[in-house]
Amino acid sequence: ELYLDNKDFKNAYYYADSARKYKDIIFNEENARSLNEMQERFDSEKKQIAIDGLSKENAFKEKKNQQQKLIIIVVGLALVISIVMGVLVYKQYKEKNKAHHVIAEQKEALEEKQREIVDSINYAKRIQYTLLAHDDFLKTHLPEHFVYFHPKDIVSGDFYWATERNNKFFLAVCDSTGH
Numbered sequence: 001e002l003y004l005d006n007k008d009f010k011n012a013y014y015y016a017d018s019a020r021k022y023k024d025i026i027f028n029e030e031n032a033r034s035l036n037e038m039q040e041r042f043d044s045e046k047k048q049i050a051i052d053g054l055s056k057e058n059a060f061k062e063k064k065n066q067q068q069k070l071i072i073i074v075v076g077l078a079l080v081i082s083i084v085m086g087v088l089v090y091k092q093y094k095e096k097n098k099a100h101h102v103i104a105e106q107k108e109a110l111e112e113k114q115r116e117i118v119d120s121i122n123y124a125k126r127i128q129y130t131l132l133a134h135d136d137f138l139k140t141h142l143p144e145h146f147v148y149f150h151p152k153d154i155v156s157g158d159f160y161w162a163t164e165r166n167n168k169f170f171l172a173v174c175d176s177t178g179h
Contacts, residue, residue: 121154128155133162133171141169 003012138145147160161172
């Protein structure tokens with residue numbers, strides 16, 4: 001402005017142009033610093049948002065992993081319980097089958113013993129009827145008689161017997177049941 005007042009236009013123009021250039025340089029440097037600061041804040045905020053996003057994503061993934069672990073544990077426990085129950089049911093089934101087999105064998109043995117006993121009793125009946133006095137023999141010595149012999153079971157503890165010795169007739173009616 002001094003050069004302009006002194007009508008030294010060449011120096012006035014030179015210093016005015018230099019001032020404008022320095023002003024532009026300072027303005028550009030301030031703008032650049034400001035832009036750099038803004039860029040740094042923007043980058044910092046962007047990084048923070050990315051970090052927050054990743055933190056939320058990690059928290060979500062962690063929660064999802066925990067849920068998956070819980071599901072795996074529940075399914076595993078259910079599977080283990082099912083296997084244990086299956087094994088127990090199978091053991092009971094085997095024991096029941098074994099018991100049925102033992103019972104069937106015992107029933108078979110019992111039936112065999114029963115057949116043997118019934119066969120023995122039937123044999124005893126044949127022996128008993130052989131020892132009883134025959135109806136023809138009784139009719140000869142006792143023309144008017146009757147015999148009521150009705151065992152409760154297959155054989156009887158009661159019996160009758162007759163014989164003839166020295167022209168004498170002997171008849172015995174016996175109760176051998178103990179009373």
